[in-house]
Amino acid sequence: MNKRLARMAMLLALAVIMGYLEALIPVAPAIPGIKLGLANFVIVLVMYLFSIREAAVISVLRIILVGFLLSNMTMILYSFSGAVLSLTMMALIKRNPHFSLYGVSMAGGVMHNVGQLLVAGALMGFQAILWYVPFLLGAGLLAGLLIGFLVSISYRRLERYILKS
Helix, strand or coil: CHHHHHHHHHHHHHHHHHHHHHHHCCCCCCCCCCCCCHHHHHHHHHHHHCCHHHHHHHHHHHHHHHHHHHCCHHHHHHHHHHHHHHHHHHHHHHCCCCCCHHHHHHHHHHHHHHHHHHHHHHHHCHHHHHHHHHHHHHHHHHHHHHHHHHHHHHHHHHHHHHHHC
């Protein structure tokens, strides 16, 4: 129990650090909201090494911590809505054997951006963001592919240490 709690605390710290680093890296300054999804690397890794429940806890805690440290309540709302849709979709399709880790991660990246688009549409009007949809969905797909690649490498290296202890 203590070992598992310590691992979760370290993974939460890693997710917060990744969120901070991501805030420093402008991916596409002309298109706000497009990010690499570095913090989601930790969430997908936790989902595969441990459980969706632990991934959800780390995700919510990361959003709150990074939100209060680096942004504001509006950004927390964007992040939270994206995380809820992303985690829900990843949990659903992870059960399907036809989806690989890459597919799960890519679906998570797209759904994260769908959640953010829904909040933006509610705040600014859906007509105002229609032009933005293809860019954000494409970015979510590519970021999900990148995160899936990084998680697949990390998972193979970590699973023997995590699962045997």
